Amino acid sequence: MSLIHLYDTTLRDGTQAEEISFLVADKIRIAQKLDELGVHYIEGGWPGSNPKDIAFFKEVKKVSLKQAKIAAFGSTRRAKTTPEKDNNLRTLIEAEPDAVTIFGKTWDFHVREALRISGEANLELIYDSLAYLKQHVAEVFYDAEHFFDGYKANPEYAIDTLKAAQQAQADCIVLCDTNGGTLPHELPAILTEVKKHIQTPLGIHTHNDSECAVANSLMAVEHGIVHVQGTLNGFGERCGNANLCSIIASLQLKMGHQCLTEKQLQRLREVSRYVYELANLVPNPHQAYVGNSAFAHKGGVHVSAIQRHPETYEHIRPEQVGNVTRVLVSDLSGRSNVLAKAEQFNINLDSKDPVTMEILEKIKDLENKGYQFEGAEASFELLMRRALGSVKQFFSIIGFRVIDSKRHGEEKPFSEATVQVKVGGRIEHTAAEGSGPINALDNALRKALESFYPQVKDMRLFDYKVRVLPTGKGTASITRVLLESGDKNMRWGTVGVSDNIIDASYQALVDALQYKLLKDAEDE
Template structure:
């Protein structure tokens, strides 16, 4: 397979996304993970722009990487100065990276309006900066900013900027779709013209403003590009950068291009989720290849087919990228879904067993009332075990009361819950306060049950979602509550539905506690 060099800019371009920020320690950890994946170049930041990036280049020298080269990013020299006196250029050299990447203007509109210099002067900026860096750094990459827009506006001048970079000795010239508006059908003719003009190896850097960043990157490789830039999860300014989590498997598994090792590719999903976690963001479940829903099947016909031949509804084997097939349960479900989920939970069900049909009818009835078991698989497992009569009765709630009291206009309401639970022959009556009625109820339930089941102290509530179900009744509508809970080992989702938000929350909370006890029993 042909070798394609992967250039990751998550730590620089990725952090320009509206909600993304990393500490220096985070950036070091991400660099190590990218190296483990097999990324060839890791762009650590712009050392001339902020102290955090300067600290990264200092600290990364203490880390031994397996293969990745660390790249520093910057711009061509300023007008009316020389490279050796330009602070940006000097800082790039002082950072002592393996590679330096600088960008320069390709679009004549930017030369006139942003730099306010002549077209000829801009060519000198590009040449001087690259020639100077080549004398002081082992490898220099040139990012031709706004190349495709520049080419469409003035192809002759855009190509001259690339020739200036080649004459200065750039090791790679990267064609950038900086505004992200180029469409895939436009690339081939432009890239072919570039290849006739310069002999330097070419790269591609695309943004996703037209939802074409991945497609444009793949089209570019099909036309001879050998260096691909992007970010993990497509993080980046505005609509993001080209998503390497989609590009890498597409190149490797579909286009026959050698990027990373087979074992490294299997770590792709884990890397994706770790970087979401470090960015304190919820993973995109619908993300291609690595998302939770990427290989999730809901329709009964699909499930029946994939159990015989997975390729009927899966474009690749999910295990190749560290993902897995998931069978969802909903009112679209058939017997195949129920059997597949039972197998997943190590529950022995027969397709002809009347219990299977009972569970199926129960699910359809519940979902008709507003229940949703996608994202609430713990509630579904409990439902199956109740139908089979195999669920131990760990506890029962005799009753509860929740009171919200607002004593003064300028004070927050105080929430208090009291519960009565029965475990075996004993009844526990407990009260607790909380930040809101649901939190108070959760605290009271745990307080009552932890005397009997101390391991319930391990549970954390990670997410709480409320959705008012459309029923045209305004404040009298039904409410669905989805709760994500977890302990040190795993996370699980539970659901409750009621015309009373506290009651819906109560059912989801009780299922979460029941599931924890069931999980610990099985272990």
């Protein structure tokens, strides 16, 4: 199978998503990760549009990349100037990238209404701009903007625009589904016709407005496209761009095309999550291939089957893309789920052991009360170990009190928590303030435990989620609290449920601290 060139535009098109903005330092770090992943081209931005992108092209020169080429993005020249005098083209050249990609108008509707010039004048823009750039840059790509919409409206003119790019000796002509409205079944006939007139290598750039960006990209490769553009995690304007994570995995594992080495492919999930982190976004758990739930199994029948033959309910081995099989525990669980989790936690549990059924019944009872262990595996591991009597009680809480008061109408509320903790035969009685009642309780618990267990200073609270369960009781409803805690080595989730939000938070906090101490003791 042929080598497919991967062209990542996360740092340019991806940043057009309304919730994403990267600092220059972030863009450099992401470029390094994309290079390690094995992406062939990294589009760093549009240097003619803003100072941040100009700074990126300056800073990226100081970074040693292993294989990726840095591309700059821009447009064809303006209608009333020559290429030599066009500031956009001049800025692209001055950025000194390895490659340049410019877009031009393919749809005659845009030529008339947006550029307000003749069709012939637009062909000259395309040819002049590309021919001029070819004199100054090693590789020049042409993005045929709105190609598929333009082809449907006026096939002859759309292909004429591609011919102009070919005559200017563009290295690759990229067919763009800019509005994201093209469906996969439309591509074969269009691509067949294009290839009758164009010998230049072809690329594809799709948007996800019809939820078909990945499918359209794969269909294009099936019909001779050799250059695929997209973004990590599908970031992009409106509904996003084609998701390179899914495209890469599908091309390599399903279609037999060479994209990355096996070791590089195994880093796909890691790089995906790294980009989410720098974008300050929560990873989509249901994202294909790399999401937390992509290989998660909840039903007992599924779990029993994958333990014998993983391919019964997994379309690939998750390790190929850096993911793992996860067994979820819920009221749908059977013995196989519990045994699989026990194995994951290195807990010796037999299917005939009465404790197995005891744990299973306990899970179902707790979930009936509102607990959920799918995002709180630390609480579940503690539950199992407590049932087996194999977990040390590092501390016990004698009691706590939380005061939340507002002294003056315009001032912020004041929060203070007092706790009594017993460790061995010693009792520690401490108090702490916080930015809210839960924060105050967290601070007081840590303060009380630090003299016994100094390592709790290393622990951080990363996420705090509260969900009011639909009991129909209004402000007296049951509340579920999910915490994500962590230290320099790992992260873990815990859960608490109560009709009192402070009590639910307390349960989750105590489990988080107990789990931290348990894991530290095992590592000693």
